[in-house]
Amino acid sequence: MPDASTSVPAPIDPAARVTLLDALRGFALFGVCLGNLLTFSFWGSPGTEGLAPRHVLPTDHAAEFLIHALVDGKFYSIFSLLFGLGFALQLGRRDDQVTALSTYRRRLWILAAIGFVHLLAWFGDILLFYALMGLVLVRLRDVDDRRLLRWVVILLALPILNYLPLLIHPALSLGTPFFAAAYGVASLVGVDITDPNVLVHHAVQGGWSGYLRISPVGVFFRYGDLLWMGREFKVLAMFALGMVIGRHKPWERLEVHLPLLRRVCAWGIAVGLPACLLLARRSVGVGADTGEPGLAGVLDAVLYAVGVAPLALGYAAGFVLLWQRAAWRPRLAVLAPTGRMALTSYLMQTVIALTLFYGIGFGLGGRVGPSWLVLLAIAILVLQTLFSRWWLARHRFGPMEGLWRRWTYRA
Numbered sequence: 001m002p003d004a005s006t007s008v009p010a011p012i013d014p015a016a017r018v019t020l021l022d023a024l025r026g027f028a029l030f031g032v033c034l035g036n037l038l039t040f041s042f043w044g045s046p047g048t049e050g051l052a053p054r055h056v057l058p059t060d061h062a063a064e065f066l067i068h069a070l071v072d073g074k075f076y077s078i079f080s081l082l083f084g085l086g087f088a089l090q091l092g093r094r095d096d097q098v099t100a101l102s103t104y105r106r107r108l109w110i111l112a113a114i115g116f117v118h119l120l121a122w123f124g125d126i127l128l129f130y131a132l133m134g135l136v137l138v139r140l141r142d143v144d145d146r147r148l149l150r151w152v153v154i155l156l157a158l159p160i161l162n163y164l165p166l167l168i169h170p171a172l173s174l175g176t177p178f179f180a181a182a183y184g185v186a187s188l189v190g191v192d193i194t195d196p197n198v199l200v201h202h203a204v205q206g207g208w209s210g211y212l213r214i215s216p217v218g219v220f221f222r223y224g225d226l227l228w229m230g231r232e233f234k235v236l237a238m239f240a241l242g243m244v245i246g247r248h249k250p251w252e253r254l255e256v257h258l259p260l261l262r263r264v265c266a267w268g269i270a271v272g273l274p275a276c277l278l279l280a281r282r283s284v285g286v287g288a289d290t291g292e293p294g295l296a297g298v299l300d301a302v303l304y305a306v307g308v309a310p311l312a313l314g315y316a317a318g319f320v321l322l323w324q325r326a327a328w329r330p331r332l333a334v335l336a337p338t339g340r341m342a343l344t345s346y347l348m349q350t351v352i353a354l355t356l357f358y359g360i361g362f363g364l365g366g367r368v369g370p371s372w373l374v375l376l377a378i379a380i381l382v383l384q385t386l387f388s389r390w391w392l393a394r395h396r397f398g399p400m401e402g403l404w405r406r407w408t409y410r411a
Contacts, residue, residue, distance in 0.1 A: 018251055019333055019336050020251050020320065020323055021082065021085070021251065021339070022335075022336035022337075022339035022340045023319075023323070023332045023333050023334075023335045023336040023339055024078065024082065024316060024319055024320070024335075024339065025079070025082050025335075025338075025339030025340075025342050026335030026336060026337070026338035026339035026342070026385075027075075027078075027319055027332070027335050027339075028075045028076075028078040028079045028082065028339075029075075029079075029338060029339065029342055029345055029346065029381075029384075030075070030335075030377065030378075030381045031071050031074060031075025031076075031078070032075045032076055032079060032346070032349075033349050033377045033380055033381065034067060034071050034075075034373065034374065034377035035067065035071045035072050035073075035075060035076070036124060036349065036350075036353065037353060037373045037376060037377055038064070038067055038072075038370060038373060039124050040122075040124075040353035040354070040356075040357045040358075040365075041353075041357050041364070041365060041366070041368050041370075041373055042199060042200060042203070042204060042357065042365040042366045043064070043366065043368070043369065043370060043373075044064075045199055045200055045365075045366060046196035046197050046200070047196065047197030047199075047200035047201065047366070048200055048204075048365070048366025048367070051200075051204075051365075051366045051367050052367070053367065054366075054367050054369070055364075055367055055368050055369060055372055056369040056371075057369055057371040057372070059371045060369035060370050060371050061284075063369070063370035063371040063373070063374055064284055064370040065280050065281070065284050066280075067370055067373075067374075068279075068280035068283065068284055069273075069276045069277050069279070069280035069281075070276070070311075072280075072308075073234075073304070073308040073312070074276075074308060074311050074312040074315060075312070075315075076126065077234070077238050077308060077309055077312035077313075078312050078315060078316050079342075080130075080234075080235050080238035080239055080242065081238045081239075081241060081242040081245070081312070081313075081316065082242060083130060083134065083238075083239055083242060084137060084238065084239035084240060084241065084242025084243040084244075084245075084246065085242035085243065085245050085246035086242075086246065087104065087134065087137060087138075087141075087239070087242070087243055087246065088242070088243045088244075088245075088246025088247045089246050089249075090103075090104055091104070091141065092246070092247070101138065101141075103408065103409070104138065105135065105138065106408055107404070107408045108131045108134045108135055108138075109131070110404060110407045110408055111127055111128075111130065111131040111134075111404070112127075112128050112131035112132065114127055114343075114400070114404070115127030115128030115129070115130070115131055116128050118347060118350065119219055119222065120215055120216070120219065121215070121350060121354065122218075122350050122353075122354060123215070123218025123219060123221060123222045124222065125222070127343075127346075129223075129226060129231070129232075129235065130235070133232060133235050133236050133239060134239070136236060137236065137239045137240065137243065140240060140243070141243075145244050145247065148240050148241075148243065148244050149241070149244060151237075151240055152237045152238075152240050152241045152244075155233045155234070155236055155237035155240070156233070156234065156237045156305050156309055157305055158230060158233040159229065159230030159231075159233050159234060159301050159304065159305060160298065160301045160302055160305055162174065162229075162230035162233065162301075163230070163297055163298055163301045164298065166297065167294065167295070167298070173224075173227065173228045174227040174228070175223065175224035175225060175226070175227035175228040176224070177224075178220045178221070178223045178224030178227065179220070179221065179224040181220040182217050182219075182220035182221045182224060185216050185217050185219075185220060186217045189213045189216065189217065190213065191213050191214060191217055193217065198214070199214070200365065200366060202214040202359075203358055203359060203365060204357070204358065204359050204363055204365035204366060205359055205363065206359050207359045207360065208359075208360050210359055211358060211359060211360050230301075234308075234309070237309065238309065238312075251320075254320065254323075254324055255324075258321070258324065261317045261320055261321055262317075262321065264313050264314065264317040265314050265317035265318045265321060266314075267310070267314070268310040268311055268312070268313040268314025268315070268317060269310075269311065269314040269318075271306065271307075271310045271311075272306070272307045272308065272309070272310035272311025272312070272313075272314055273307070273311055273314075274307075275303045275304075275306040275307030275310075275311075276303070276307040276308065276311055278303055278307075279300060279303040279304060279307055282296075282299075282300060282303075283300060319332065334385060335385065337385060337388035337389045337391075337392050338381070338384050338385050338388045340388065340392060340397075340398065340401075341384075341388045341391065341392070341397075341398030341399075341400075341401060343398065343400045343401055343404060344388075344398035344399050344400040344401060345384045345388065345398075347400060348384060349380060349384075352380060356368075356376075
């Protein structure tokens with residue numbers, strides 16, 4: 001690595017990466033893929049009932065329930081945790097904090113640009129949102145650990161307060177300006193979003209014409225929905241928690257932290273799993289963290305706050321505990337190459353899903369049941385693992401990771 005006093009930053013060498021963190025990122029990416037496939041597939045969306053042929057199985061209802069209960073929200077929370085952890089590591093690499101912060105901000109703005117393009121392609125993008133919330137995280141860099149942990153608890157509870165104004169009127173949501181903009185854009189492009197079948201009509205059956213008309217509308221609906229759910233608080237909470245963990249680098253002496261990891265795993269599952277199961281039972285077919293204005297919606301917000309983050313932490317702690325076992329480490333390390341190429345893999349998943357489910361490809365939206373989506377997610381993980389291993393045997397970074405670093409470090 002260059003001397004810390006130099007004004008020219010450099011990306012981290014692949015050999016210096018922590019394999020455990022890469023493997024955990026690969027594990028999180030699989031869950032993100034499975035959760036997103038349920039959205040991509042338009043399963044249960046209005047207007048899909050009459051589509052044929054329908055590839056369904058008797059296990060579809062159970063599969064949908066389990067995806068909502070065990071997957072939705074948990075794996076993007078792990079990803080968010082790793083995002084904050086990575087921020088702490090990048091700051092810790094250099095003594096020149098001014099240069100490090102300038103480089104990291106540039107890195108975030110480039111990620112925002114990539115995310116914006118991805119958002120135009122698919123309304124479910126999270127990269128742009130991560131970049132924007134990362135700029136907020138930078139402002140918290142000097143807050144001490146104890147205060148940050150208090151803020152984590154407060155931020156996880158804030159979506160409940162965020163929901164309370166909706167009891168008075170739905171228009172009091174923070175997302176209302178984006179919803180209003182979506183209606184305006186829809187009228188300009190000739191999309192009737194009051195039609196419950198609008199997504200299927202344009203995205204699944206509309207070909208390129210329908211896809212290009214619905215995409216800009218989806219951009220505004222996406223951010224209206226994120227603010228409606230208070231996702232900014234949830235993401236920032238996990239960012240902050242990850243930053244605290246990254247400051248102490250517990251993976252360097254895991255044996256010291258095993259008792260804490262066991263407690264986090266046990267309590268995370270004991271507290272989070274019942275809440276997530278109840279939430280899934282209430283919301284299958286609607287969405288794991290959304291609801292209509294009313295007291296039922298407040299209950300859903302409470303269950304999400306109590307369930308998702310603890311269960312995500314339980315998953316992450318359980319993964320690390322398995323990593324400590326000699327028999328499990330090589331099995332889990334298989335996921336590390338995919339984790340090293342997380343940006344490339346995430347964008348590849350979008351290309352695959354758009355091709356399969358949208359009218360610009362095979363138009364399978366609404367026809368493929370959740371049981372098949374589980375198998376599809378496993379197949380995508382296997383293919384991406386093989387591709388990542390092949391690529392990294394020949395290149396230092398993944399395709400998108402290489403471009404991201406080149407644009408960030410200007411070299």
